[in-house]
Amino acid sequence: MNCLTMDSQRSAQDLLECHLCETSIPNLYCDICDIHLCKTCVGEHLSDESTKHNVVAFKKRNCTIYNYPRCPKHSSKRCELHCKLCDIPICVQCVSSAEHDLHKKIEITKRFEIKKSVLHRDLQELETSINPKFENMLSCILVQKTDLNKHSQEVTAAINRHGEELHKEIDTIIQKLKSELSEMDSKYLDVLNKQKDNITRTISEIKQSIADLKQIVDSHDISLVSSFKSRNAEFRSLPPKLTFVLPSFTPQHIKKEQLYQQFGSLSAPSIKTEEQVYTLDSPGAERSWIIKDIKTTYDYYERLHSVSCLSEEEVWTSGTDAIMRLYNLQGQLVKSILTKSGNGPNDIAVTRSGNLVYIDSIDRTLNIVKQEEIQTVIELRGWRPLNVCSISNDELLVVMLSDDDKQTKVVRYSGTTEKQSIQYNDKGQSLYSSGDIKFISENNNLDICVSDNKAHAVVVVNQAGKLRFTYTGPPSTSEVSFKPYGITTDSQSQILSADQYNNRIHILDQDGQFLRYIDNLYLYYPWGLCVDINDDIFVAECYRGHVKKIKYNM
Template sequence: MHSQHSAQDVLLCGFCKTAPVQSHCELCHINLCKACVGEHLSDSSKRHNVVPYTHRKSTLLYQNCPDHADKHCELYCDICDVPVCSSCVSDKHEGHKLSDVMKKLNSKTEDLQNDLEELETRIYPRYEKIISDVQTERAKLETGYGELTTAVAQQGEVWHTEITAIVNQRKSDIKDMKNKHLEDLTKHTDEITRNITELKKIIQDLKTILESNDVSLTATYTSRNDEFRKPPPKIQITLPSLFPQKIKKDHLNQLFGSALSITTEDGYIMQTPEAASSLPVELPFDEPQLTATIHTGFRSSVACRSDEEIWTCGSDKFMKLHNLQGKLLVSIQTKSRKQPGDIAVTRDGDLVYSDPKTRTVNVVKDKQIQTMLRLQGWTPHYVCSTSSNDLLVTMINDDKTQSKVVRYSDSTETQTIQFDDHGCPLYSSDVYKYISENRNLDICVADFMAKAVVVVNQSGKLRFRYTGHPSYTKKSFEPFGITTDSQSQILTADYYNGYIDILDQDGQFLRFIDNCDLRDPHGLCVDTRDNLFVAERWSGKVKKIQYR
């Protein structure tokens, strides 16, 4: 055997450091050779219990008392939460509740084991799953952006040389967006990786404490599990979409179309680059044309199920589905047999309606009504389904002094929009507030009592208020219905003046629709081709208007 290795294999006396060990003092926790036993026992200031080394017991390494050097801390003061020796009891801890340090050690050890189990079986695997999900999203992102770039290139080939400049610009926008998204994913990955590294260290430290039998390490341990039980929110990527329009030479840039966004769960929001989300648009103002009139009976809200079918509701208990020829296809009675507050159609084609009487929001699947939400202290009124299939609901409290907009994802409240940056209410306390989500993810509310269209961004921060065009010569601006189209234009029904106001996504007035003999326009919606449907409040008609 190598000399260095043989020296390491011999256990030496802890007193003289030279002779091999033969005995062990269980009270002093020291190994002794035969020659040093007598000298060790000669120290009468301490108690000793010397046994053959092979007969030694596995004993705890009691902490030395900081106030009494010759004592070990074999007790634990539950009042002061510190280990103490027998001398400390009559000194600083007289009358305190004491327990055996072994009992406290067992309790602490159990806590350590529970923490270790939770870290190894639940918390750490969850973080590993997040990393896996992020990598999956990264792969989807690479594929999706590749497909999008191909689509842009194909669109450019159709438009030949006149569109080349626009194609290059869009590719640059997509590249910038992709790099931004990858950067955000990388930051998210780095954060999770740092947490995993820290978790590994905590796990290793816990194992070291559990294996050491060192009372001081156990007594001073503080759990950090609370820091990691709830991991950072999962990132959900919404890939950009392209909305090509019919080619007109003078409006190629406007007709190319683009909508870019990225969102996450649990309120974590990643903004899109300004260059990608605010593309300049030059609008062709064609004269609006009335293309169809659908007789549906007394109606106040309208929602497109498809380009050929519309849902409507009014002051009775029925919600009706008509085709564009006015034929009644389906009639659904509300569960409460009372008037619905408002209707919307989800991305899956299901009808959603609010019921102020029962304070519920319901979904109709295969003609069967299922309750999605049931509120307390608040009454739901107007609803809309978002691009991410969330639900936005306007509501008012019981004493009719407050109103707010709440976002729900799978019946779970994920966002509340009620106040601006100065703590002032964004909305009036009136019931009438039609709502719509724009293509840039802004949330648009037609606040009738406030005589304003109130627009906030996806974070709930106020962007602007529109209070009507200065050229109004009739009654004041009082909006009811509201909707948005593929170009992020905002359309709102000016009920008393009989107009439809069209704004751009930044609140700039573009024009009126005032030539289609509209009477008391109320609910609005647009189909996938940007045809506008207007529900007239008292005539029982829904009018289809081609305005672009």
């Protein structure tokens, strides 16, 4: 509530008079009628029963919950009703004039609350839906620029390699092709920069709209709230999504006399503009939104693969380099640990007691970090470990591949002791493919869930190792086949699996029935997954190096 300060109140009071008797020091104030009163005149003012009154101490003026607006037609009156047909505030004199007799009316305080709820919805949509969409599109533009630069470097390298085979005679042609490639890159960059500038400008406008809305939402000025015009409809018009077909270099085996004609050429570039449609969730539909977007030091070259929750505030990460890093939700690096061998960890997990476990596939070891000291727990022969998850009693489930790359199994360890091996179904057939991209998680019902990338499936067995079901995607056929990467489970025994090439996450129930996707957040190559104690999911974006914390259960 916007009350005046004591000093300004005293200063104003020294200059004002009672509106009824002109006493120089009015002690009271009617918030409804907006007049100053002395104690002597209060009774006379309250005797006017044609309108409501709210007399308060002078220093508490303008602090009423509702600041009723003045009537547009009768300036001395305050409006307590709103005419729905005319869409204007009306006072008791307007009502008595019969002008609005056949019109529907609503208490102005009720309309105020309705309008405030609309503003709250607009604010929520801007903060949780529209602005994140634009932020993520901006992030994708930056990744596309990185990819464009990398692709350009690869094409340039191919041109150079072919040019070296033909020595100095083809230097001129090489330079010409490089120049053409540079021009193509420039055109791509012009398009990307224009798109980036448009999105950046829109984000700035959205943030300004959010700031304005927050100020209005906190206001009790009905006139200001009523006059607000929403821009959400304008912001729902998303910019087109850009898809590039980048040039490639095709070398030719040539004769010197036909050097120029046979050297090779760049394929014609193209830019595809794909319209994006903004959609609102239907009533009752489950929604997902990003709580935090953590930028790590991983990038396109040092790729981010695994993420594991230490708590709801901190997550361990690992990628293609040899350093495992602990980040908080503010994106600050809390701790980093170098692997014992200097090899990149294949996977990581956090035990129930809070210790970090990692797989070293090259050394064929499973290691645990206790008080920043690394202990090798398991050393394998004939098999190499791929992925790991921690389960109850600090036991570990490890996916491993035979040295000849032909067999895959899941082994349960308690400390250094192998307690169980899961490899075949009841017919003696392999449960898992021989590929080396697999993630593992245990459900609350003690089912063991493995994402089998090569098999295009999530394979789930019970605690005894008996096959329960195999999930290969929802009933409707997707444009790109299901190739699962990271997998995790939550307190409701739902199974979540990263579908990297479709940039989304599949959510299944504990019996393998498809529930829905998380696909409205512009995820970019989701790889590793983990769920915290609040059932919020952390998603590791492989090529961008971001970890997103997402609320998905409503």
